[in-house]
Amino acid sequence: MKHLHHTWALVAALLLLLAPGQRLQAQEKTPTSIFSLHAGPSWYVGQLMGITSRENDYCRDLRQGIAWEADYWYTGERPEGKGFKVGPGVLYHGSLYKAATDEGSDKIGMHYLALQLGTFFFQKHYMLQVAAGVGYQFYADKSTVYGKPRNVSMNKLACNLSAAGEYFLNNRWGVSAKVNWLISSSEAYSVEYHGEHWQVDHPHEGEGYFGRLSLLVGLNYHF
Secondary structure (H helix, E strand, O other): OHHHHHHHHHHHHHHHHHHHHHHHHHHOOOOOEEEEEEEEEEEEEEOOOOOOOOOHHHHHHHOEEEEEEEEEEEOOOOOOOOEEEEEEEEEEEEEEEEEEOOOEEEEEEEEEEEEEEEEEEEOOOEEEEEEEEEEEEEEEEEEEEOOEEEEEEOOEEEEEEEEEEEEEOOOOEEEEEEEEEEEEEEOEEEEEEOOEEEEEEOOOOOOEEEEEEEEEEEEEEEO
């Protein structure tokens, strides 16, 4: 009887030791989604419309800015070792460009929301990704002319292409770098100044194409 008590005590101790490990194993699911945060330098490309100065130096300064973005991807269970997956995603991309002179200033902010489709090439320690998306861009130039506020807007459909690479730190986290090219077009823009509001047609024939090219670095979280 004493040996039986010792046996049951040993079994109970083993169960207590194994139970936490079993719970952790059950909780450790294979990641199926990716959430990313990135930021970095950005360059305004294409036509500059509705700005307060056309001087070459001013336009060159205005084209240099910063960008930031957050995106979510669903990849399904990623392959063990090498393999590729295709999955949908959602992207938010923001950017800011500004410059000033004695007579006026421009502060261009663009915010882009899009649905994405991406292809993911998984390796043991890293991943490569290419993606494309279509969405809507909100454009606002909060400018000033001789100290008085002047607002320019042209919200339009837009599309983007991107390429990224990620190095896995562990099963959950990775560091990544990304190039994102976004393009849109507008045949006119709205201006508010001195209590008045009007539409301005693009000064050249046809539409004016514009967008931004961004080089971003950040973190990816797999869950």
